[in-house]
Amino acid sequence: DDFVAQLSVEDMACLVRGEGMSSPRVTDSTASAFGGLSDSLFKFGIPVGCCADGPSGLRMKDDTVQLPIGTLLACTWNTELIKELYTFEGKELVNHKVDTLLGPGVNIHRSPLNGRNFEYYSEDPFLAGKMAVACTGGIKAGGSWGTIKHFALNSQEASRFKIDAVASERAIREIYLKPFEMAVKAGTIKTLMTAYNPVNGHWSASNYDLCTTILRGEWGFDGMVMTDWWARMNDVVKGGEESAQFTRDMIRSQNDAYMIVNNNGAEVNSHGDNTVKSVEEGRLTIGELQRASKNILNFLINATVIERELVDTDVPKDCPVDPDATPKYKEFTINGNDKVEFDSEKYATMIVEESGTYTLIVNMCFDSHNLYQATLKMNTDKGNVLTLQTAGTDGYWVTQKVCKLNLEKGVYNIELEDVQAGIKVAWMQFKK
Structure with a gap:
């Protein structure tokens, strides 16, 4: 008690x-x-x-x-x-x-x-x-x-x-x-x-x-x-x-x-x-x-x-910045609790003002039965950062915590690439 x-x-x-x-x-x-x-x-x-x-x-x-x-x-x-x-x-x-x-x-x-x-x-x-x-x-x-x-x-x-x-x-x-x-x-x-x-x-x-x-x-x-x-x-x-x-x-x-x-x-x-x-x-x-x-x-x-030993499986992933990167898409500033919104093309530019560890939260939809799976890659100028996989959400928009990322100060051009098509992303939140 x-x-x-x-x-x-x-x-x-x-x-x-x-x-x-x-x-x-x-x-x-x-x-x-x-x-x-x-x-x-x-x-x-x-x-x-x-x-x-x-x-x-x-x-x-x-x-x-x-x-x-x-x-x-x-x-x-x-x-x-x-x-x-x-x-x-x-x-x-x-x-x-x-x-x-x-x-x-x-x-x-x-x-x-x-x-x-x-x-x-x-x-x-x-x-x-x-x-x-x-x-x-x-x-x-x-x-x-x-x-x-x-x-x-x-x-x-x-x-x-x-x-x-x-x-x-x-x-x-x-x-x-x-x-x-x-x-x-x-x-x-x-x-x-x-x-x-x-x-x-x-x-x-x-x-x-x-x-x-x-x-x-x-x-x-x-x-x-x-x-x-x-x-x-x-x-x-x-x-x-x-x-x-x-x-x-x-x-x-x-x-x-x-x-x-x-x-x-x-x-x-x-x-x-x-x-x-x-x-x-x-x-x-x-x-x-x-x-x-x-x-x-x-x-x-x-x-x-x-x-069994208590193991923290939520270990932050490194997400290096390209020092030569310049903004390519619609810009979003990240400074602690901000969102990056995506259009139908799944492109966006993220400007990180302060280096640190951020929790990535995604709002998404996969209009299929929950027994089906879809996969999406998040790529930046330095290559693939992570792979997002989800079951069908029956058309509902759901919010999901994905992982923790070590972000550096600078410009990130984000591209979302379908592996197994079906996931729609409304926004990604980077929460410090």
């Missing part, structure tokens, strides 16, 4: 955002980074945790061991074998500096047409629960953690982002929640992922009945809850319209972490969520935000990241 009391509202708003995918702050080609994602949080000594996808082992570009799929494992009916297998998986996670595997998935085989049935265990909730306990127990024995998902009633892939799962309370409790309940009560998990879909009109990522009344109140779960990637939430009380920006309702429901914003976007609120604004308006209490922060920090304390 004393430690969390030191954190500002902005610090905690950053803490409840994860970044990804393939964050440069953690193991390459993994799903998310979370925790100490800002300069301020890093100064408090908060490490950056790492999530990685499954489901058939650890999904990374490096060599990892492929494991049998969930349905095949459940066919063994052998919990001792599954636990032993996933103990080795836990050790592999530790070896690759991954703090939690995003699995197992324990959703029910409600329909044989579900596109992810291969990943899930069974149509039998008791069997699915026994397999989940064996799997997560093995990962825990191997030194890491499993994130059980998707909570709850995520029973189809078609329209999974929006399909409303309508069910009776008895069916929900006896069928769809039972595997989660068994894993929580066995004490083998510290992280849980909510689903994309609404349940009886309330979106899972901001569903108070699921995340507070049942999960924490009835079952006693004291770990960290995260959303699925790019999930949406609606009003925790009234329901209604949903949005990825409604993190206020996520936090109020006791879902702790939003997954994900773009890399280096957590500190600058790149997706424009309403956490800080809601505190200012009195619609989210500091206590509720502190509660979410504590859940995230408690997980990090119990993860292997706490044993």
Whole structure:
């Protein structure tokens, strides 16, 4: 409590955002980074945790061991074998500096047409629960953690982002929640992922009945809850319209972490969520935000990241000036907190009045789905300075912290070069 009391509202708003995918702050080609994602949080000594996808082992570009799929494992009916297998998986996670595997998935085989049935265990909730306990127990024995998902009633892939799962309370409790309940009560998990879909009109990522009344109140779960990637939430009380920006309702429901914003976007609120604004308006209490922060920090304390050396990955890059350069384009003066604006040609001249280390923040748009990637090079008279990569922003303009640059006094003619076309840049801010 004393430690969390030191954190500002902005610090905690950053803490409840994860970044990804393939964050440069953690193991390459993994799903998310979370925790100490800002300069301020890093100064408090908060490490950056790492999530990685499954489901058939650890999904990374490096060599990892492929494991049998969930349905095949459940066919063994052998919990001792599954636990032993996933103990080795836990050790592999530790070896690759991954703090939690995003699995197992324990959703029910409600329909044989579900596109992810291969990943899930069974149509039998008791069997699915026994397999989940064996799997997560093995990962825990191997030194890491499993994130059980998707909570709850995520029973189809078609329209999974929006399909409303309508069910009776008895069916929900006896069928769809039972595997989660068994894993929580066995004490083998510290992280849980909510689903994309609404349940009886309330979106899972901001569903108070699921995340507070049942999960924490009835079952006693004291770990960290995260959303699925790019999930949406609606009003925790009234329901209604949903949005990825409604993190206020996520936090109020006791879902702790939003997954994900773009890399280096957590500190600058790149997706424009309403956490800080809601505190200012009195619609989210500091206590509720502190509660979410504590859940995230408690997980990090119990993860292997706490044993690793705290490394600052935000090392300034040198950006030498050409002493013979003269202005070629529209001129912008930089002296501590100024912006360079770009036209459709992506050219501008920056005049730096004082040498020093500046944080580069970019306002940009990539009108594509968030699973697509685009790449842009920033060149000056002395050559390439950096490469900017982003996922699709679905047409929204987002603000992203890129890196720190050591700038020299003088003239920089900036040219933005498309590598994988698609990124539009409105401005770059150089903040000292």
